[in-house]
Each structure stands twice: as C-alpha cells, then as structure tokens.
Amino acid sequence: MADTVLQVAGLTRYFDVSKPWLNRVLEREERQFLTAVDDASFEIERGETFALVGESGSGKSTIAKMIVGLLAPSRGTIAFDGEPMHIQQGAAMRNLRRRFQMIFQDPFASLNPRWRVGEIIAEPIRTFGIASGAEVEREVARLLEVVGLSATDAGKFPHEFSGGQRQRIAIARALSSKPEFIVCDEPTSALDVSVQAQILNLMRDLQDEFGLTYLLISHDLSVVRHMANRIGVLYLGRLVEIADSKRLFTDPQHPYTRMLLDAVPDLALSGRRRTPVTGEIPNPINPPSGCAFHPRCPHVMERCKREIPLSRPTATGTAACHLLEDAPVA
Amino acid sequence: MTTPPLLSVRDLVVEFPTRRGTLRAIDKVSFDIAEGEVLGMVGESGAGKSLIGAAIIGLLEPPGRIAGGEILLRGERIDSLAAEPMRRIRGKRIGMVFQDPLTSLNPLYTVAEQLIETIRTHIDCNDREARERAVALLDRVGIPAAARRINDYPHHFSGGMRQRVVIALALAAEPELVIADEPTTALDVSVQAQIIDVLKEICAERGASVMLITHDMGVIAETADRVAVLYAGRLAEIGPVRDVIQHAEHPYTQGLMGSIPTLTQTSSRLVQIPGSMPRLDAIPQGCAFNPRCPHAMERCRRDRPGLLPRGADREVACWLYEAAEEEVRHG
Ligand SMILES: Nc1ncnc2c1ncn2[C@@H]1O[C@H](COP(=O)(O)OP(=O)(O)O)[C@@H](O)[C@H]1O
Ligand SMILES: Nc1ncnc2c1ncn2[C@@H]1O[C@H](COP(=O)(O)OP(=O)(O)O)[C@@H](O)[C@H]1O
Ligand code: SF4
Ligand SMILES: [Mg+2]
Ligand SMILES: [Mg+2]
Helix, strand or coil: CCCEEEEEEEEEEEEECCCCHHHHHHCCCCCCEEEEEEEEEEEEECCCEEEEECCCCCCHHHHHHHHCCCCCCCEEEEEECCEECCCCCHHHHHHHHHCEEEECCCHHHHCCCCCCHHHHHHHHHHHCCCCCCHHHHHHHHHHHHHCCCCHHHHHCCHHHCCHHHHHHHHHHHHHCCCCCEEEEECCCCCCCHHHHHHHHHHHHHHHHHHCCEEEEEECCHHHHHHHCCEEEEEECCEEEEEEEHHHHHHCCCCHHHHHHHHHCCCCCCCCCCCCCCCCCCCCCCCCCCCCCCHHHCCCCCHHHHHCCCCCEECCCCEECCCHHHHCCCC | CCCCCCEEEEEEEEEEEECCEEEEEEEEEEEEECCCCEEEEECCCCCCHHHHHHHHCCCCCCCCEEEEEEEEECCEECCCCCHHHHHHHHHHCEEEECCCHHHCCCCCCCHHHHHHHHHHHHCCCCHHHHHHHHHHHHHHCCCCCHHHHCCCCHHHCCHHHHHHHHHHHHHCCCCCEEEEECCCCCCCHHHHHHHHHHHHHHHHHHCCEEEEEECCHHHHHHHCCEEEEEECCEEEEEEEHHHHHHCCCCHHHHHHHHHCCCCCCCCCCCCCCCCCCCCHHHCCCCCCCHHHCCCCCHHHHCCCCCCEEECCCEEECCHHHCCCHHHCCCC
C-alpha cells in the first residue's frame, strides 16, 4: 500500500483583481477574477520528492501557500495524513503546523534582518516546545552543523552571509520544529549553479537522514529532474500532466510538457533537432477557452477550443489532453 | 594575414576607487571576437561579465573606470575615445541588448518612432524607406502584424515581444557587433528558447558578431562558437564551446559543469565546489580559485597563472597545464 502523506483534491483559488469600486462604476466594468489554481489534484507519498514545475504565473506558489496554510483555498481540500487541514483548530492545528515547514526562494526576505541567526533558528524550537532553557542553544548549534554552518554562526546577522549560506540558515530554521514535510518554493532559483549544487545536495542528504517528504516547486526542469520522484506540470493554473520523473522526460504525454522539454537548452550538445517553441503564456485573467494550451498546441483540434480536457490515466500518472482519449500523442 | 580581429580586448583592467582602497573588478582580461563569431562570456554573478560589456561600449558607471589595457575595434582603439565619437560607435557599430528590455526602449515613444529614428541617424535613407526597413526588421524578429504593431508603445508588448523589439533596435543600424547581456534571463523558459533562436539567426544573416553574456551554460551551448569562462574578474579558460563543455580543463570550469543538473543525468549527487567566489576585497593571492581548488599546489597560492595556450585555439589559466605534457593531470 502506498503511504500517502498529503492529498490535494480539486484545489482551486481565485483572486479578485477588479479595479476599485469607483473605477468599475465609472468605466462600467464587471468585477474580474483570476483563477490562479484550477481544480488541482495530486498525492504525495511519504519520503518522496514531488515536484511542481511550470513557468511563471502558472500557480506554483499559490498552491504552496495553500498547503502551508498561508492562503485559504477557494475550493477543494488538502489532507495531511488523512486528516483534512481546514477543520483543524487550536492545539490540533498547532501540532499539524509543526509537522509542516516551508523554504522560500529569497532566503533574505524570509529571515528577519534584525535577529541574530541563533534567535531565528530558536524561535520555532520555543514556539513548538521542542526544547527549553540551555537545550535550545545546543539544539541551534546542532542544526547549524547539520546544514553545514558552524555553531559560532549563531551570533551573526543574516547580512553577514552569502546567498547560499542564508538558504542554509532558512533550512536550519525549517528543520528546527522537526517537521516531516517541507514545501520548498524555488529554493535555489536565486542562487548561482555552483551554490545551487551545494543546496540541492544538502536537501538530498537531509531527506535521507530525517526521512523528509518534499514538495519541490521550480521552473527549472533540470532541477526537478534531478530531485523529484514524481512531477506535476502546471500550465495557467491547471495540472496538465503528472508522471514519474523518469517517464516524464522519456515519454511526455501532454503537448505542453513536450514543448517545455524542447525549450530546455541542450548542454549535452547532442545536436537534437528541436521543434521550435511558439507563442507566450496568455493573460490569466482571460485564459483561452477549452484547453488553455490550445492556441500554442501543434495538435489543436476543434474540440480543444470548446471543452476543458479531463485528466486521464497514463502509464505512471495522468494527463489532461483530448488527444489521449483516442490514441497516444503521435 | 594580418587583418585585425573585429574586437580585441587586451589586458583589460577595471577598478573602483573606494574609501578603503581600490577594488580591482576586472583583472587583465584578454580575448578576441572574430568577424561573424558568437563569443559566450559565462560566469557566476559578480564575476565581472557586465563590467566587461560596459567597458567595451564605454558605459562604465563612475567611479568605475578602465585602469589598464586596451580595447580595439578592427584594430582601432576605442577605450580612449571622447564621449561623442564613442556615442556614435555605440549607435552604429555596436548594438546592445540588455536583460530588461525597458532599459533600451523609451516608454514615451512608439516602436516606429524609435526604430525609424535609429535607422535614419545611421543609414542614408528617407522616412518611407526607413519605415519599410523597420517593418521588415520587426517582421524578421517575429512580431506578428508588424506593419500595425510598429505604431504601438513598448508597454503594449509582452516581455518576450519587447525583447524582440530590442533585438530589432539593436540591429537597426546594421552594427558589426552586438553585445547581449543576459538577454533571456528575465524570460520564461519557453520564451527564452525563441529569443535565443531569433538573436542567433538574425545576427548570422547580417554577419554581426555577438558577445553573449550569460550565467547560463545551456544558453551558451546552444548559441556560442567559443566561450570564455570568467571567475573573480579573471578569465579561467577560453576555447571552442564544444571542447570547453565536454572537456573542461580549468578546475573551476570542471566543477561548474559538474554542478549543473541536466535532463539526462543519472547520478544522484551533483559535483560540489566548496565555498563561494571571493569578494573583490578578498581575492586570494596567486590563483583566485586556489582555496576552492581540489588540485591546488604550493605555486597556486603564490603566483597568479596567466592564460596558457592549449593547442591551437584554447587557453587555460591554470598551473596544472604549464608543466610538460607528461606532467599534465586531468581532474
Ligand atoms: N495576491 C494575488 N492577487 C492577485 N493575483 C495573484 C495573487 N497571487 C498570485 N496571483 C496571480 O495568480 C497567478 C499564479 O501566481 P503564482 O502562484 O505566484 O505563480 P508561480 O508561482 O507559478 O509563478 C498569477 O497570474 C499571479 O499574477
Ligand atoms: N559601482 C560599483 N562599485 C563597486 N563595485 C562594483 C560596482 N559595480 C560593480 N561592482 C562589482 O564588480 C563585480 C562585477 O560585477 P558585474 O560585472 O556586474 O558582474 P556580473 O555581470 O558577472 O554578475 C561585482 O563584484 C560587483 O560587486
Ligand atoms: S592554478 Fe592551481 S588553484 Fe588555480 S585552478 Fe589551477 S590547479 Fe587549481
Ligand atoms: Mg512562484
Ligand atoms: Mg551582469
């Protein structure tokens, strides 16, 4: 039996992007809503790395924020270990919160610049009652060493560190509540590749050591390929394909996944002939009808312009494309 | 043959005087760009890529200044020109594309006004001919309905389309060299590939050489003929793209290549270079890479290695390659 730790079903989030009331009245405009995430469903198993990949604005961060409780879903459910998240309150919620942590792209923005590193890491330890008194300090020192910094760094301020070291501090803080599940939103996107390698290796080591489950969010297909067991591909707020990591790259089912793969520069210099990528992401306020990818899709059919394709089972996951109904993509 | 290369940068030094002493951000960098060639300039952030580009086009921001070396365009020095002749070279002979298209476009003028003015300033033609040229250029860089869209303002275009307009503008005066500084870094993956293709094709068609500055080795692999690897303001290695990517010689390049995750790799760990690039006020003596280098020797901590020739078309700044053939170690 699969050991599902996180279950997301029909997750949807709208944002009201209307102009102010007076402008709407004067310009006779309707209220406008933007669907940042539309009916997303996926499951994450214990100990695995599930990745969400997509271009900017595809809804990745919105999903992350809903999962860690920073943003309420407009519709849909999120269950952790079988228990729905939104009905948890008080002590139950606090306990659930402890088991979840999040790492952001910009470690500087997520670290209070006026606090010393030791205080930054100690805060969750105290809040969740993991340790007290002199034990806290020992725990902070231990965590700093776990992430490859030194115990003496506790007395310094965030600005004294490089970008990569700051991300290590953010990871130490995330680990301090002894979580089981960490949402990592573009954790290395602001870093240079050589520093990215250090952080990705560290994330791997920590996963092995503490049995962590990761939801990794990235726009970088190579990073996702390197880190994830399973991958979900987002386009304009919709999950267009979910597959095992290897399978997604050797046998992509959705035309958008194929296009994304073709767009990745070829470091291997294989001289492969790429299908030229075309078009840009449309405005999410008025997304295309039917399959949101249809204006850019090389296989577009009449039906794609009318009907939103449902997710259909594939070899290792699902894909939402009308082509999959009759035959596999040629 | 003694025709000088299109661009030649010799021992370029760029410094910033500060209260606590002079910071040397570019330290004796030398390279050439041949006619029609695409040279990639790659390095991590802070390596000095943009400063080299700015020094070539005479747009270093004070107090930054060229403190040594020379820059030659077809054999003529351009690093010591007065402001006005340098401005003419920038408009006519060297085109520029930056990461943010809005640094090249004036929001108050339509694309037509900006393109036509550039064309008329530098090319002998009337208004109608200039407009025709402008529309043809926009069409060539992939702006749909160019004849109509040309009358729009920059903010009417999406990020990718704007960068296409900038490429058209950079090429409008038929420059000999285009300097593109992270031209696709702000764009989405699927748009990046399109912009790189357009830039590469249109420069090839028009015989313009390109200096492509980027932190992204993938972009270099797809675009450049040769690549120069910059580390802490110094060139680590320079050579044909395929050779450098597949057989990196400098220990820094080797580490860098191993640290990039790829779509095909199977190894579970990435190569890790310990530490990070030094700050300008703490560049180590000897080889700037020595504290991070797995092969560092006594000499590396003492003397700085210059670019040593390796075969006909490669150079590497590393003491490992100074020794006789049999002593050369590979990493
Ligand atoms: N607070 C908000 N108000 C209005 N629109 C938002 C808000 N947050 C996100 N969006 C929009 O929702 C979409 C998805 O955004 P996001 O989840 O940040 O995407 P990603 O992380 O994939 O880049 C985008 O179109 C974005 O502009
Ligand atoms: N005005 C300035 N004063 C001091 N140092 C500067 C200034 N501008 C750039 N630098 C330094 O010069 C180095 C090279 O910068 P840059 O060329 O922008 O790097 P890159 O483009 O490779 O990221 C960096 O260490 C940067 O901090
Ligand atoms: S010169 Fe020495 S320290 Fe520098 S890269 Fe070569 S071996 Fe390493
Ligand atoms: Mg995001
Ligand atoms: Mg730069």
